[in-house]
Amino acid sequence: MKKGWCCTLALISMGMTSQGWAAGAFDPDGDYMFGDWGGVRSDLADQGVAFRLEHISEMAYSVDGGFRDKRTGRYSDQWTAGANFDLDRLLGIPDARFQFTLSNRNGESLNNDVLNNPNSVGVSSTQEVYGRGSVTRITQLWYGQSYMNDTFEIKAGRVPVGDDFAVYDSNFQNLYLGSGEPGNQNGGLWYNWPISQWALVGKWNITDEQYAQIGFFNLNESNLDRDHGLDLKHSGTSGTLIPVEYGFEPDEGINGLPGQYRLGYYYSSADADDYSSRDSNSDAEKSHRYGLYYVINQQVTRHDDDRDRGLSVFSMGTWNDGDTATFDRYLSAGVTYTGPFEGREQDEIGLGLAYAHVNDDYDAWSRSGNAALVGGSSAPDYVPRQGEEYNAELYYSLQATPWLAFRPNLQYVRHPGADSDVDSAWVGGLSVLATF
Template sequence: MPSQAFKGIKTGGAPLAIIGSFMIAGAANAAPAFSPTSPYMFGDWNGHRTALEDAGVALSFDYTGEAASILDGGYSDSHTLKYADQFAVGANVDLERLFDVPGADVQITVTNRNGHSVNEQLSDPDAVVGGSSVQEVQGRGPVTRLTQFWYRQRLLDDALTLKLGRIPFGDDFAGIDSHFQNLAFGGAQPGNWGNDIYNWPIAQWAAVARADFAPDWYAQIGVFDINDSNLDNDNGFDLRTSDSEGTLFPVELGYTPTLNGLPGSYKLGFYTHDADNRAYGDHLDGRTSDTNTGLYYVVQQQVTARDGDPQRGLTLFSMGNANHGDTARIDRYLSVGATYQGPFDARPQDDAGIGLAYLRVNDDVDDYIGAYNATPAGALSPLPRQGHEVDAEIYYSVNLTNYLSVRPNLQYVANPSAVDSVDDAWVLGTTLSASF
């Protein structure tokens, strides 16, 4: 295949000429570095970046940093400040422009995460099930990973799309546009509360097929390999297929209408897989079960336009997730909220949001905790009883330039880690986002 691809360049001529042109191009109107109107901090590289995109290679260099401090409450009642961040470097390669492969592209993304979260002081360390995170970018440890490495093929005038490779679950399923810092308001919530579903930056060997079968309607199905070794920090670039524990099958039906000229997104999904997980209940025998199923929905609809501008206005959202059986740790999740793009005429690029989320720990987990606490070991060091957690956040995003934004936020966490004996907490946070 590689030899055929390069042979196509020699015979076609056009892709090679386009790539070559960026080496000598110097677009007179290219945005310079640090121009507030450029989408990139370092500008258009004297026109070379745009020439590369025209040739079929779109590069991305993004940074997200999240700071948080507990103002009051939490498990340790600490006012410590913690910072976590992520660098992401990516390339999308348009194979149609480069090698005359119609409707095909490849995505490669490498991420690096670092830092710590105040959840280490916020939550009860002995809790069997963790709650949400007030710094969503901190998850999965300080490590560099190959997060995306997939091939996509569009067929039948884009009515059918096939995707194969290393894919995070949330790339295609249960997604939502979100600027919240709390994990409970981000995308792909089944990956936060369902068993063996891995969100960004974890990738799995997977295949996804999507059919756009009617205007504004689509259906898709995925097949994801379940392999817990993907979570190990030493395996950030490991493409192993050994040690597979089962297969995840998500299905999603989506509707993306434009109502009164305003965009919306409605998603309903189901997933099941056959990997063994711990079965909770009033027993301590370590039994497992391969019954792992769940349902989810995502609703996001813009409902107003500011002064007739559909790029500004109020958007409402809601997400929900229900996990079945005694293997579920969080068996119910629900969130509601609103965002507003361009709240002030003087700052049309700013946005604001408010959200409320509810997480409920499975009753079977609490039955297990009760059984353990009835033993001599539990009497000496009992596990905390768990019920539900409530998360709330309000933020305002100041878009300083097209490539840099600062997003202060205030969060409230009731029953951190779903332990009602832990004091409710107020958390002050700030997100910094930059594109280079």
Template sequence: MANKSPLRFKKLYLACSVGLLFSSAQVLAADSGPFSPNSPWMLGDWGGERSTLKQEGVDFQVNYTGEAASNFSGGYDKSTTARYADQWQFGVDLDLDKLLNWKDTEFQMTVTNRNGRNISNDAVGDPRTGTLSSSQEVWGRGQTTRLTQFWIRQGYFNDTLDIKAGRVTVGEDFDSLKSNFQNLALGSGQAGNWRGDRWYNWPISQWGGRIKLNITPEIYTQVGIYNQNPKNYDTGNGFRLDSSGSIGNLIPVEAGWTPTLGPDKLAGKYALGFYYSSTKGNVYSSGSIQNGSEQYSDQAHAYGGYVLVQQQLTAVNGDNSRGLSLTVQGVMNDKKTSSTDNYQSVAITYKGIFDSRPKDELGFGVGRIHVNSDLSQTQRDQNAANGVNNYNNPTYLPVQSGAEYDYELYYGIQATDWLTVRPNLQYISAPGAVSQVKDAFVGGIMVNVAL
């Protein structure tokens, strides 16, 4: 598969070049035909049929995301290596109010397909541990085809009460925000990223749902319940609908405020959440070496909390589609059962920094992921029991201690209305929180296409 990387890079840069060519074209009037820069879809409006269907309640969604990354220097493998990962997303959203006269009712079905390789696993990070974050957020959770969404949502009492159920992903409703970063540590659903054995984020779906109470148009509270089944992770189980193998349930609770501030109506989101898992896990502090392997004498339920703030701070001459925005995130996991016990990040973005490029976006962010010190000790104990203390010994278990820091700077080019290209630079400090691995400098590029 490694031999395919140069070819994939050529395809990716060809797509970027084509997009930039379209963006430089002088279009005098809107054109809904295929490859038109002003169309929201690369394949066009199907002679007007697509817009008509959407107005009638049938919205087709076909999207492609490709992410390339190369370690320019540092990391575990110091030779320059390139990796490419991608995701196809095929979906349809049905407005059942329009189609069947079911008041305030919506149905969504989405199938995803992920492919490729990740630079973080064996080049930036030590292959024995990998990194904590990922330089290609679209990679992971099984490189396979999945039924990611299959749910129905209905509102009651003028949308005061909102109920959603079916095959769902937790992060689409809880701890969710808008993000265009390529590094996983700066995206949405961070509570699930650092507790992935309990909280299953996109594209892993599970049976579940949530009840949301919109107290006012700006203030809400919601609670959910999601079945936990590790078999949902397995490659080849993307369309597995039975619940055999279930180990418990995840219950998240969130309260939020979504204001529009000031005369420019600057959008914001402020959320505080808590989760509890009925599934028990090993308590790291109770570990001991028995018969050459780690054994645990105690188990406990998992729990944690999170906070997110995302607020647009400025507009440009009254235009709130442009301006500066701030995002702050934090996660706390229980120290007993979680390998990463806390996380923080801060990011700033500016959309429309140039008058001639009002849809382009500049972004910079930094994320910190901290390893549970009890996990670090179990790794030291394992090495001591095996009688190895040399990092270069293949049987040595690298000790993850302290925190990994992930930085990213990107510039998003809105090449056409359907194509966005985001070159980025990333700096990963202490990859995998392993002190022997050198800091890595990674170059990346993300392409998003709405077909």
């Protein structure tokens, strides 16, 4: 954790002292911390190669409450390095592109270590960047092709499901106020960043504002293994995940302002435990899983005549099959305001609330072994009753330079781990984002 804090403090120092640097590296008006590499970066982009190097760190500090009721903090981070290749410019293949991205995550989880009862199900996370192990992974490795003036698009290769489905552009640090929410409740089925799998995605741009898309994602639990982070082929396929989504993205919606509306359905052909048996010793299984989701984000005001500033409202929700899902329903809503003050046009304030409910059948299934435990509720393996968890976050995003942002936040977690016997928790957080 000390190493993570040192890295973050160094970035803060760069942001505070950047005004004294000349154009180039650390230019406060440049797009990247390391500048344009003496013009090389722009030249490569003109030729069709665009590089990406980013770092995000997230710190969460338990102020009060939680299972351990302990004042302590945890640090997590992620490095992202990749490149996008315009194959039209490079090889003369019209409307084609190739994407390659590596990611590396590290750190510890405040929810796992401090807030939650270790025997309860994990629900949200106060550090959305934490998860899937401290390992380097191939997160994107795909070929994309457009046809008929971008009317039809395909993407084939290694793709995270959340790159294309249930997308919401979020700056919240809490996991349950982010993008790809069906995967946050179905992490063993719908793989979000940084996990990728072999996939084929097809998109039909019906109009400039409407689209329909479908994806076919190979389900293979070995994709989660740390030892397979850089592997492209390994055994263990269990089925196929098929998400379908309709989207409406008006440029001039309510009050003549942009919005995004997405409605989706997913189906999995992989076998799953049948929780309706309410017995963890049962071998009962279902041959499929399914669910529904929606995403709404709509700007509703503008600042004077500036459409890039103003108030937006959002809401997301999922409903998952009650026989096979750990969480059968989820709902979130909130507001964001971009450019709240004069001279701070790129800053943002956000407030969000989220609710998730543990499936009653899963709760009974997971606790079915309690009766056989010696010591009852005092036994080390006793599983508590699990119901719902509520999360709230208030953040301020300070865009210090185009390449450096600080996002202090305050989070509240009611019933951590969906356990009503655990004290509600207050958490202070800080995200730092840098683009190199």
